[in-house]
Amino acid sequence: xxxxxxxxxSVTFSPQGRIFQxxxxxxxxxxGSVVVGIASxxxxxxxxxxxxxxxxxxxxxxxxxxxxxxxxxxAGLTSDARVLSNFMKQQCLAHRLTYGRSMPVxxxxxxxxxxxxxxxxxxxxxxxxxxxxxxxxxxxxxxLFEFQPSGMTEEMVAFAIGARSQMARTYLEKNLDKFADxxxxxxxxxxxxxxxxxxxxxxxxxxxxxxxxxxxxxxxGVVEPxxxxxxxxxxxxxxxxxxxxxAAPAGGSGEGExxxxxx
Amino acid sequence: xxxxxxxxxxxRDDVYGPYDASYLHNNQPKTATQSPIVTGTxxxxxxxxxxxxxxxxxxxxxxxxxxxTDVKRLRPFLSTSxxxxxxxxxxxxxxDRHLNELAIDEAYEAEGCSAGGLGSSxxxxxxxxxxxxxxxxxxxxxxxxxxxxxxxxxxxxxxxxQILVAGFDSASAPFLASxxxxxTAFTSPSLATGYGAMLAQPIMRxxxxxxxxxxxxxxxxxxxxxxxxxxxxxxxDARSLDRFSLAVVTRDGxxxxxxxxxxxxxxxxxxxxxxxxxxxx
Numbered sequence: 042x043x044x045x046x047x048x049x050x051s052v053t054f055s056p057q058g059r060i061f062q063x064x065x066x067x068x069x070x071x072x073g074s075v076v077v078g079i080a081s082x083x084x085x086x087x088x089x090x091x092x093x094x095x096x097x098x099x100x101x102x103x104x105x106x107x108x109x110x111x112x113x114x115x116a117g118l119t120s121d122a123r124v125l126s127n128f129m130k131q132q133c134l135a136h137r138l139t140y141g142r143s144m145p146v147x148x149x150x151x152x153x154x155x156x157x158x159x160x161x162x163x164x165x166x167x168x169x170x171x172x173x174x175x176x177x178x179x180x181x182x183x184x185l186f187e188f189q190p191s192g193m194t195e196e197m198v199a200f201a202i203g204a205r206s207q208m209a210r211t212y213l214e215k216n217l218d219k220f221a222d223x224x225x226x227x228x229x230x231x232x233x234x235x236x237x238x239x240x241x242x243x244x245x246x247x248x249x250x251x252x253x254x255x256x257x258x259x260x261x262g263v264v265e266p267x268x269x270x271x272x273x274x275x276x277x278x279x280x281x282x283x284x285x286x287x288a289a290p291a292g293g294s295g296e297g298e299x300x301x302x303x304x
Numbered sequence: 305x306x307x308x309x310x311x312x313x314x315x316r317d318d319v320y321g322p323y324d325a326s327y328l329h330n331n332q333p334k335t336a337t338q339s340p341i342v343t344g345t346x347x348x349x350x351x352x353x354x355x356x357x358x359x360x361x362x363x364x365x366x367x368x369x370x371x372x373t374d375v376k377r378l379r380p381f382l383s384t385s386x387x388x389x390x391x392x393x394x395x396x397x398x399x400d401r402h403l404n405e406l407a408i409d410e411a412y413e414a415e416g417c418s419a420g421g422l423g424s425s426x427x428x429x430x431x432x433x434x435x436x437x438x439x440x441x442x443x444x445x446x447x448x449x450x451x452x453x454x455x456x457x458x459x460x461x462x463x464x465x466q467i468l469v470a471g472f473d474s475a476s477a478p479f480l481a482s483x484x485x486x487x488t489a490f491t492s493p494s495l496a497t498g499y500g501a502m503l504a505q506p507i508m509r510x511x512x513x514x515x516x517x518x519x520x521x522x523x524x525x526x527x528x529x530x531x532x533x534x535x536x537x538x539x540x541d542a543r544s545l546d547r548f549s550l551a552v553v554t555r556d557g558x559x560x561x562x563x564x565x566x567x568x569x570x571x572x573x574x575x576x577x578x579x580x581x582x583x584x585x
Contacts, residue, residue, distance in 0.1 A: 141447035142474065145438055148413060180438035262437075 052164045062168060063161050066190035069170035073116030075203035075239040076103055077232045078174035078185045079213070081223040084265070085176040085183035087114040087254040088232035090203075090240070104254040104269045108133035110143045110178050112254045112267035116203035117171030117190070125153055125169060143264075146177035146184040150194045158192025172202045177267065178258040201235060208238040226278075229253055233282045246279045248272050336461035340392035342366050344377045345543045346500030347388035348533050349468050350508045351478045351493045351518040352526035355554035356470035358386050359530045361538070362562065363545035364393045370545065378549045380558045382407050385442040385471030386551045387449075390497040391485065392464035399449075399463060406448075410439050442471025442479040442553075446489065454487025462486070466497035470553050478518075478553075493518035496533075499541040504533035523552065535566050539573070
């Protein structure tokens with residue numbers, strides 16, 4: 042009957058030195074739909090697949106603005122993400138009030154890291170069942186961070202979390218060297234292409250199920266605030282990465298730029 | 305035998321009589337600082353085209369007694385800003401320790417940012433050693449001190465200081481602002497606390513009445529004006545000293561000299577002063 046005696050709480054080690062509750066929480070992240078984040082020298086982009094519970098329902102949001110300069114993408118339990126997002130919003134606002142500046146992204150990510158880690162070390166608490174990609178810009182430029190339920194946080198050049206995200210990560214690894222010098226549109230297109238890699242066979246990107254979020258900082262440090270694009274706003278981007286456009290040199294996006302063709 | 309925890313470790317009532325617990329708890333109301341004790345007098349500062357000059361004498365007075373004559377009342381912050389303290393010296397020391405902690409936290413944070421990540425490697429290394437990207441600048445520091453002072457005032461335990469903060473704002477323009485024990489905050493091209501507000505401020509305004517005027521001032525001009533003001537303050541402020549500290553904040557960093565001496569004093573004006581003491585006319 043008892044498959045596992047060591048997974049009742051998050052304070053007990055198994056004899057192999059594992060904490061199962063934390064591993065289960067990491068498993069919850071893999072149940073969420075896929076989100077991709079990429080950072081260049083000037084921009085950071087988040088793209089996500091939204092899911093609807095049934096045909097008649099609306100789609101669950103995946104990208105959330107936290108402050109003017111930061112946004113998150115979530116994979117896992119939405120209700121846990123709500124707690125973290127509210128916390129992050131409050132901390133950013135408090136920092137703005139006390140110091141008159143926007144909070145450095147690393148400081149913010151360290152805060153949720155510590156908050157989540159505490160949950161893995163106290164009896165009666167449980168880890169958050171959500172993983173985040175935190176995208177933001179500060180005086181040091183654009184940043185992308187990964188956050189795990191264990192409390193682990195890490196700065197990334199590009200990353201994907203959620204269901205079937207391994208395929209997206211493979212795409213990102215293959216194109217890793219290109220990201221640093223990408224402009225805003227190229228970065229988003231790379232994100233969407235990575236996203237497409239993770240799609241199940243008969244599904245594709247539509248204006249209903251795709252979200253894009255971008256923030257930017259130029260040389261002078263001026264910031265393009267984090268903004269989420271949904272619905273018709275993303276149609277040009279989706280078209281530009283459509284399968285039949287893949288080989289064509291001219292991009293389908295409204296800007297009329299030439300699209301980079303990947304091998 | 306009395307086994308209540310309240311009786312643990314106490315003399316036994318049956319042997320020594322009932323224990324007088326009245327002096328265990330003090331029924332007096334809580335009293336925070338109600339007046340400053342050891343005090344520093346004026347701090348003065350003026351902006352010039354590339355930064356800010358600040359000065360304060362090295363005296364800490366105990367009432368009218370010149371008690372400590374080597375007190376440093378100008379403190380650098382992250383080698384990008386200077387904080388000048390007037391008012392209570394113990395509260396100044398508290399704030400100094402607090403700001404040191406803040407600076408250490410900030411320095412660690414900056415190290416974390418530069419240690420790795422795409423963003424930091426994408427930026428060129430900072431041109432000047434003084435201006436460090438992403439760290440608290442003088443404007444941020446002043447905002448923080450304002451909140452701190454106002455919070456303490458609202459808990460009826462004020463930090464009895466008038467503070468000047470000098471450095472640069474986020475647009476890298478010279479920044480000078482004041483905050484007092486009530487959390488009142490304002491900025492101006494020239495600022496002075498205490499007696500300096502009456503005696504030095506009018507002199508400094510002759511040179512920097514507006515931001516435009518201050519932007520024309522050279523470093524040497526600004527230092528000369530501040531030295532002149534320190535001299536006037538020594539002449540007329542009975543709680544002042546002829547030894548003072550002078551700080552110049554520029555984009556290259558903070559330059560504090562803590563053993564300045566007033567030179568070329570002339571007390572000739574003193575004998576013409578009438579209207580106090582034992583004089584009859």
